[in-house]
Amino acid sequence: MDARGPLCVGIDPHPSLLADWDLADDIHGLERFTRLTVEALADRTAVLKPQSAFFERFGSRGIAVLEKAVAEARDAGAVVIMDAKRGDIGSTMAAYADAFLDPSSPLFSDALTVSPYLGFGSLRPAVELARRNGCGLFVLALTSNPEGAEVQHAVRGATALDAAGAAGGAGGTGAAPGTGAAHRTGSEAHSVAATVLRHLAAENAGAEPMGSFGAVVGATLGGTPGELGIDLAINGPLLAPGIGAQGATPADLPGVFGGVVRDVVPSVSRGVLKHGPDIGGMRDSARRFVEEVRAAVN
Numbered sequence: 001m002d003a004r005g006p007l008c009v010g011i012d013p014h015p016s017l018l019a020d021w022d023l024a025d026d027i028h029g030l031e032r033f034t035r036l037t038v039e040a041l042a043d044r045t046a047v048l049k050p051q052s053a054f055f056e057r058f059g060s061r062g063i064a065v066l067e068k069a070v071a072e073a074r075d076a077g078a079v080v081i082m083d084a085k086r087g088d089i090g091s092t093m094a095a096y097a098d099a100f101l102d103p104s105s106p107l108f109s110d111a112l113t114v115s116p117y118l119g120f121g122s123l124r125p126a127v128e129l130a131r132r133n134g135c136g137l138f139v140l141a142l143t144s145n146p147e148g149a150e151v152q153h154a155v156r157g158a159t160a161l162d163a164a165g166a167a168g169g170a171g172g173t174g175a176a177p178g179t180g181a182a183h184r185t186g187s188e189a190h191s192v193a194a195t196v197l198r199h200l201a202a203e204n205a206g207a208e209p210m211g212s213f214g215a216v217v218g219a220t221l222g223g224t225p226g227e228l229g230i231d232l233a234i235n236g237p238l239l240a241p242g243i244g245a246q247g248a249t250p251a252d253l254p255g256v257f258g259g260v261v262r263d264v265v266p267s268v269s270r271g272v273l274k275h276g277p278d279i280g281g282m283r284d285s286a287r288r289f290v291e292e293v294r295a296a297v298n
């Protein structure tokens with residue numbers, strides 16, 4: 001991000017974008033859309049984030065397009081976050097981890113988006129494989145969609161993590177709020193999202209310059225999670241989707257992320273892709289987003 005600019009561009013071949021690009025909604029359209037996007041961006045954009053769903057729509061042939069895109073993007077020097085949002089019981093999670101975080105897999109990526117809503121501990125096999133292979137995870141914490149709050153802001157009861165926190169063992173950054181007893185009587189500090197972030201802080205504890213276990217926090221939130229008692233200081237990267245088509249702008253980043261805004265990986269998909277199939281148009285758009293992010297965070 002220092003060399004190429006702080007930006008992630010999502011590769012999201014929506015049917016509507018294929019139509020806008022005068023491409024058929026079929027495997028040939030998908031292949032051309034993906035090839036042009038990789039050609040436009042992979043040698044100059046810090047992070048590319050293919051959205052697996054749009055490739056899975058086309059079955060095995062779509063997955064083959066995805067495999068090629070991931071390999072080419074990585075060869076061109078981009079960091080690839082596979083946006084597949086996987087999550088399952090631990091023994092199955094191990095197979096998802098093998099699919100995306102094992103260098104011998106055709107879908108091997110630098111990082112994977114995962115869902116912690118089967119319990120953060122269910123992600124353990126992915127955490128361990130990522131650690132072994134120098135990869136990362138982005139764990140859903142405060143997602144950009146308005147429906148996320150009913151789960152993520154929910155206040156949960158005490159668990160073993162609180163007991164560990166009370167014993168001084170789980171905070172990681174030292175930023176974990178209060179004692180176990182305070183958690184049990186607190187409100188938002190106890191939210192599901194706050195718990196996910198505390199787990200991530202523990203995974204990243206002591207890593208320099210930061211750990212590889214990131215959180216997904218939407219740029220659309222409109223306010224500071226700190227106001228909800230949520231601490232974003234996890235010593236890891238914060239993937240911030242929602243810029244562009246979902247209405248957030250780079251100027252919103254300081255308001256949402258405050259003191260950790262430099263740890264943010266701002267992510268845009270349709271906001272850049274709508275300028276295709278013109279390669280120059282996509283490049284210009286990505287460059288403008290980089291400039292806007294730099295102006296906002298510096």
Ligand SMILES: O=C(O)c1cc(=O)[nH]c(=O)n1[C@@H]1O[C@H](COP(=O)(O)O)[C@@H](O)[C@H]1O
Nearest residue numbers: 010051113143144241244245246268269270
């Ligand atoms: O994990 C993600 O990337 C993600 C998390 C989230 O909270 N919100 C969110 O929009 N995303 C993804 O980010 C992309 C956003 O696309 P645009 O709205 O076109 O920029 C989509 O691929 C979403 O699946």
